[in-house]
Structure formats: C-alpha cells, structure tokens
Amino acid sequence: MRDPALAPDPTPDMHGGLADTVFDTAARNPTLPVLARRTDDALAAWRQVTAVELRDEVVDLAKGLVACGISPGHRVAVMARTRYEWTVFGHALWTVGAEIVAIHPNASREQVEWILRDAGCVAVLVEDEQGVMTVGTLCARLPRLRHVWQLDTDALPQLVERGAIVPLTTVESLRRIVLPDSTAVIAYTSGTSGRPLGCALSHRSLAYPCDTLLAGWAHTAAPPGEQASVLAFLPFSHVYGLMIQVLCLRGGILLGHEPEMTDAALASALRSFRPTYFCAVPSLFEKLYKNFLRAAQQGGRGALFERAAQTARDFAAAEERRRLGAGPGPGLDLRLQHALYERTVYRRLRATLGGRVVRGSSGGSSLSRELSLFFEGIGIYVNDGYGLTESGGGITMQPLGREKSGTVGQALPGTRIQVAEDGEVLVRGPSVFQGYVSDEAATRAALSGGWLATGDLGRLDSEGYLTITGRKKDIIVTSGGKSVAPAALEQRLRMHPLVHQALVVGDDRPCVGALITLDPDFLAYWRSSPALQGNAPGREAREENALREEIARAVAAANSAVSRSESIRVHRVLPAPFDTSNGLLTPSMKLRRDAITRHYAAEIEAMYQARSDTLRRPPQQEPADWDDPDSVFR
Missing domain, CATH: 3.30.300.30 (ANL, C-terminal domain)
Structure with a gap:
C-alpha cells in the first residue's frame, strides 16, 4: 500500500445521540432560527422555526411514537421527499432510540418490499396515497410491520394527539439511554448492480464528519455576521442529503426544504429562500452551467458568456497556482477582464441561486476540474468532497486556503486514507459504518482490520490530495x-x-x-x-x-x-x-x-x-x- 494521507487531530468525542442536538440548542439558544418552513407556495413565503419550537414538536411526536409502541432498537422506515416533516419525524425517532430506515419515495414495489423485510421494519411513514398503496400490497408478507402512517392525511398531528397522555419524563429517559454507537440509520446503497445493502450507521458515524466540517469550515458558509443557511433538496434517503440535514442542525445553520427537484421549483425556492451555501451533486452543477449558456445564447449573448466563462476559469486557475505556491496569481489584464465580467455577467449568474451564496459543496461523484474552476471564477467556490454510504458521508474536504480543483481534497481530521496497490481507496475512521444488515459475508468483504474497502479507484499525491478515477466494478x-x-x-x-x-x-x-x-x-x-x-x-x-x-x-x-x-x-x-x-x-x-x-x-x-x-x-x-x-x- 502507498503512504496514507495525513490528517490532523480529530474533534472532541460525542456523548449522546443525534436528537440531543435539538435539546441542547433549545437550552442554549432557544430563539435561534433552525428550520424554515414553506407557508405559501404561491407567495414563496417562509416561516422560521426556532430551536425551542422544534424541540417541542420533536417531544410531542416522540410521545406519540411511544404511545404506538415504538421503543429503542425498533426500525421505522421513512419514505418521503425532502420536506420539513421528514426532519422533525426523524429526530423524534432518534429521541426514543428508534432507528431510521430511509427509503426513496420513488423506489419500486420490489425495492420497498426488500428493504422493509431486510431491515425488519415495524412501521413506515409514507408521504401520500401512492405510498400507502405500495406498502399496503405488501403488508400480508411483512408480519413485523404494524403501522403505516401517511403524512398527507395528518398522520403527525394524530400521533401528537395520541401521545398527549405520555409523560415527558418517559421521553427524556429514552433519549438519555441512546449512546453514540447506537444505530441511528439503516441507509441502503444505491444498488447500481444487484440488491441494495443496508448500511448500519451509528449516531457517531453521522455526527463525526459533520462536527469535523463545522469545526474547520463553518465560518465560510456565510458572510461575516450572518447566519448561514442551506436549502435541502437532495433526497434524505441518500447519505449525502441526510448529512446535510444533520450538519445544519448541529451547526445552527438555517435549513429549508424543497421537495421538488424540477428546474422551476428549485429556481423559485432558491430565489425566495436565498441560501448562503449551496449543496448539490455534479449533474446539477453541470445543468446550471448549461442553463447559463442557453439563457445567454437565447438573449444573443452567447459569445459574451463563453468569453466570460473562459475568463472565470483562467482567473480561478491563476488564483489556485498562487495559493499553492506555484505562481504569482492573476495578472493585471486578467484582473481587469474579470472585474468587467463581474459587473456584467458573474453577479447575474449568482443571482439565479438567490444572490447570497458564497460557497458550495459537491458530492455523490466527482466534479470536473473545468466546472470547479468556472464556479470559483464567478465567485462561488465549490468544495468537491468525497464520501460514501458506508462512511456516513464525509471522508475528505478541500483544506482552506489550499484548495485544489480536480481533486476531492484531503482526509478529514481523524480519518485516514490509503490507496492499495490495485488503486482501490481504503478508509479508516470514526465515521465508518457498523456493517451490512443481515449480510455478514458482505461486511467481512468490505471491512478488514478496521479499513473500509470503498470500491472506488483513486490516487494520492505527495500532499495527500485524493483524486477519484472511477469504480473498480465499472x-x-x-x-x-x-x-x-x-x-x-x-x-x-x-x-x-x-x-x-x-x-x-x-x-x-x-x-x-x-x-x-x-x-x-x-x-x-x-x-x-x-x-x-x-x-x-x-x-x-x-x-x-x-x-x-x-x-x-x-x-x-x-x-x-x-x-x-x-x-x-x-x-x-x-x-x-x-x-x-x-x-x-x-x-x-x-x-x-x-x-x-x-x-x-x-x-x-x-x-x-x-x-x-x-x-x-x-x-x-x-x-x-x-x-x-x-x-x-x-
């Protein structure tokens, strides 16, 4: 094996579960806005929810879960889009020590049946009648499944009403027995080939990369003196989306939800919510670039946009050489051209994301160097990080002031990376998963001596920057x-x-x-x-x-x-x-x-x-x- 990437010291250890975040924030800063809820789609209005309001909602739902017999270790599936209720319900489950089984709302009937059976779910929260119909046809073959709740028929208010008789002390006692190494989520792999595998992720696995990122990078997520904000639209059934949710709540970052992934819905939500930090996948950054280009061409400014885009890339590349000690930075002519396009092009491009975004993150797969340089050049540096379901999300991040486009950065503090002789990336650290549900053979194949075999191919340079080159099986x-x-x-x-x-x-x-x-x-x-x-x-x-x-x-x-x-x-x-x-x-x-x-x-x-x-x-x-x-x- 080649030398591992060096990583600085880890962040302090945690002592409880993820639900403690809600209670600790409410006690420390009760009026802090932590969630933003859509109140009127037509008017694009948002209502901010404070830390103490969120805590009370979580407690009331937790009581309802207890009244329904949900107890520590029970697995409850959530099969809904990225919406406000997902976040509240998920933290209520963690409060009583239950484990979330995340299912994409568009999963096929066969996938839903496999996951519910494989995980041994006792309950499932679906979004609409379609979800009820999907699960309803499976109930006879799922003897452990006792509850099917539907969001759009007021399932949550009914749970709250049912739990009114449960004392607060019961909820508090359940919350306090949840340990960092208790299982928090069963996240199923994408299943690009074969049946998906259920990755058991502990509270620590999800919290550790989030806390590490917050400790080193939180101050970059908003202009000085402003509260950072993130619009979540990636599915919470995927570990990247779930990581965004956990990171925002643990970091006091205002979190909004957009369930629709259409261009029109996202554009409207970005304009009205106006996030300061933008989290997406490479395909969306590619789509944004193409939309910019098409809009410019339709307005007869295609040639202007292409010149501005090339200037942005050239400017960012020169800045990168400067911060890596390989060059003096942009020359006078390039700085003048960049300043001109800042007034005429770049600020308008940033306005499509709400006008307040200062930085962003890309995950799920590698972002091309060309796109990374383009967004940096227009004023939005996009951190291309790396992680996978089995690692609780984050493994790498770009070091501040030493960012290198075309790579996925360096290992997070407390995490180690090696590249095997065949090019496979191996990872070790607190965020590595506990194993695959009901599949010991697959767990043994993935974990060896504490090292996770990621299945990804990559290379490490002399400074510990990782570049992902593909998947072994591909x-x-x-x-x-x-x-x-x-x-x-x-x-x-x-x-x-x-x-x-x-x-x-x-x-x-x-x-x-x-x-x-x-x-x-x-x-x-x-x-x-x-x-x-x-x-x-x-x-x-x-x-x-x-x-x-x-x-x-x-x-x-x-x-x-x-x-x-x-x-x-x-x-x-x-x-x-x-x-x-x-x-x-x-x-x-x-x-x-x-x-x-x-x-x-x-x-x-x-x-x-x-x-x-x-x-x-x-x-x-x-x-x-x-x-x-x-x-x-x-």
Whole structure:
C-alpha cells in the first residue's frame, strides 16, 4: 500500500445521540432560527422555526411514537421527499432510540418490499396515497410491520394527539439511554448492480464528519455576521442529503426544504429562500452551467458568456497556482477582464441561486476540474468532497486556503486514507459504518482490520490530495485486453451542452463505445437556431447532419483526454434519458450500469454491428483497425 494521507487531530468525542442536538440548542439558544418552513407556495413565503419550537414538536411526536409502541432498537422506515416533516419525524425517532430506515419515495414495489423485510421494519411513514398503496400490497408478507402512517392525511398531528397522555419524563429517559454507537440509520446503497445493502450507521458515524466540517469550515458558509443557511433538496434517503440535514442542525445553520427537484421549483425556492451555501451533486452543477449558456445564447449573448466563462476559469486557475505556491496569481489584464465580467455577467449568474451564496459543496461523484474552476471564477467556490454510504458521508474536504480543483481534497481530521496497490481507496475512521444488515459475508468483504474497502479507484499525491478515477466494478476490458475507466470519458461528454447523460460500454468488444442521451431543454433551443430553419424536408436533413456533427465534437473532446486505445470509437444517441422511473438511475442520480446495458442490449449490439459492416473487414482483423469514430442515431 502507498503512504496514507495525513490528517490532523480529530474533534472532541460525542456523548449522546443525534436528537440531543435539538435539546441542547433549545437550552442554549432557544430563539435561534433552525428550520424554515414553506407557508405559501404561491407567495414563496417562509416561516422560521426556532430551536425551542422544534424541540417541542420533536417531544410531542416522540410521545406519540411511544404511545404506538415504538421503543429503542425498533426500525421505522421513512419514505418521503425532502420536506420539513421528514426532519422533525426523524429526530423524534432518534429521541426514543428508534432507528431510521430511509427509503426513496420513488423506489419500486420490489425495492420497498426488500428493504422493509431486510431491515425488519415495524412501521413506515409514507408521504401520500401512492405510498400507502405500495406498502399496503405488501403488508400480508411483512408480519413485523404494524403501522403505516401517511403524512398527507395528518398522520403527525394524530400521533401528537395520541401521545398527549405520555409523560415527558418517559421521553427524556429514552433519549438519555441512546449512546453514540447506537444505530441511528439503516441507509441502503444505491444498488447500481444487484440488491441494495443496508448500511448500519451509528449516531457517531453521522455526527463525526459533520462536527469535523463545522469545526474547520463553518465560518465560510456565510458572510461575516450572518447566519448561514442551506436549502435541502437532495433526497434524505441518500447519505449525502441526510448529512446535510444533520450538519445544519448541529451547526445552527438555517435549513429549508424543497421537495421538488424540477428546474422551476428549485429556481423559485432558491430565489425566495436565498441560501448562503449551496449543496448539490455534479449533474446539477453541470445543468446550471448549461442553463447559463442557453439563457445567454437565447438573449444573443452567447459569445459574451463563453468569453466570460473562459475568463472565470483562467482567473480561478491563476488564483489556485498562487495559493499553492506555484505562481504569482492573476495578472493585471486578467484582473481587469474579470472585474468587467463581474459587473456584467458573474453577479447575474449568482443571482439565479438567490444572490447570497458564497460557497458550495459537491458530492455523490466527482466534479470536473473545468466546472470547479468556472464556479470559483464567478465567485462561488465549490468544495468537491468525497464520501460514501458506508462512511456516513464525509471522508475528505478541500483544506482552506489550499484548495485544489480536480481533486476531492484531503482526509478529514481523524480519518485516514490509503490507496492499495490495485488503486482501490481504503478508509479508516470514526465515521465508518457498523456493517451490512443481515449480510455478514458482505461486511467481512468490505471491512478488514478496521479499513473500509470503498470500491472506488483513486490516487494520492505527495500532499495527500485524493483524486477519484472511477469504480473498480465499472472498469471496462475490451476484447483486446485494454482496461478503460469510463468515468473521465463520461464526465467530459456531459460537458457538451447537448449531452445530458453518457454511459461508456465496451466489455469484450473490439473498442470503446458510448450510449448518449440529449438534454431536452438545450435540444429544443438548438433546434430553433436560424441555421436550421427552412422548408420541412430540407430542415430535417440539415438538423440530423448538424446533430451528428455536434455529438461528434463532444466525442472528440472527450477522446482528447485519453489515449487512442481508450477513446470512444462508436456511439449511439438514445431517444429518451435514463431515469429513476424506468429503473436506469439510482435515487442519487447514478447510472445503473447493468440495468442500462441489459435494457439497451439490442442497441449496443446494433451499434457495434453497424461499425463492423462499415469497416467491411474480415473476422480475423485486429481491433487496432477500429480507428475512426462512428456515430449511430436511433
């Protein structure tokens, strides 16, 4: 193994459970606003909820849970979108020592059944009638399941009413027996291949990375003298979303909730809530960039935006060289150009996020260096960190004043990282999970001597910065024996405005190929271009040829980052995007590779066959002759 990344001393140990945060904050600063609740969607109004108000809501719900027989160690599923009630109900469960089983609200019936049975849930909170219908059809096969509560039919007020007879001392006694190493959450892995595994995360596992980040970085989350605020919209069924919730409450950061992940809903919530810190996944940062570009082009300012974007990247890169001791920083001309675009472009871009965002974080997968530099250059530094479900979220963070785009930073204090000889990232620290529920073999495979085998491939530089290069199980081996990590190619493909998603294939094939889906919003704008206008028959041909050329440019740009033998030689544009509804995306927006290759097996076969027919080579021809890229549209 290579040398581990060095980490400073850890933060002080915790003594209770996560619910203690609510009670401690209420005792210390009762009037502090801790949550913001939507009061009127039409008026985009928010009501702030103080620490003491939240505590009282949590206590009242905890009493109701006790009245329903929920006790320490019981597992209760929460199957709802990211909304205010999720946070309150979750802390009520932790107050009585129960364990949360987080389920994405769009999970299939088969997934819901598997999770409820595997975890042994005694109750489940669903959001609406659809959730009730899904769970209702399973009840006969789930003998442990005793309660199904529905948020939209006033389940929580009914719980509060039922618990009115339970004394406060009962709740307090239950809360005080919850220990840091008690299980807090059973978080199921995304299940990109095979059935998802339930990761048992203790209160300490979730609290430790949050407390560490708060100790070192909390002061950067808002302008001096202002309370930091975060709009949560990522699913709490994913550990990244759950980490945001825990971090905000433990750090006194005002937390708002937005359950809708549509562009319109997010834009409206950001404008009205006006967060100071922005947490998202790389695909959303990519979407933001493409929206900026499309809006500029529609307004006839496309060339201006592209110049401003390049200036932002150049400025950020020069600043990075300065802070890493490798250069003097931006020169006079670059500073003048950047100042000009700050007045004319950058401040308007920041306004789309509410106008108050000073920094952000990206998680779930790696953020490209180009996007990281762009956002830093427009005035929003995005920390690209690294974590996974089995680690309670956070493993790395960018060191303040020494940030390095293109990496995921250095190990958090108290956490150690090693890279094995085969390139796999190994992690050790207080946030590592307790094991997989009901699967000792999988637990033994993941944990060895206290080290967690992450399944991710990466490299550490001499200063301990980690770069993630892909997933071990995603490595493609062509028929010629070439190993290809698809992540970098897919990331670069998605940088083209027309490309929405990309999946690189090529196992046991003569070359690397790609399945591509198009961004529907940008495609609609692109089709309205004056260059494509004219009579219908001629326009259709022009559009198809132009689209081929644009996608070929995207493929060429992606190929420029890899060797010739690793480059994409065939590709196909698919008619519809990969989505959670068709089972091709995980709830955390990751590609289900096995499912996609099965679903599009015929298209993949046709893509390679078309290329073979074009080459007109005899069967014994070596794969090295697959030189020129080919595009196949469906």
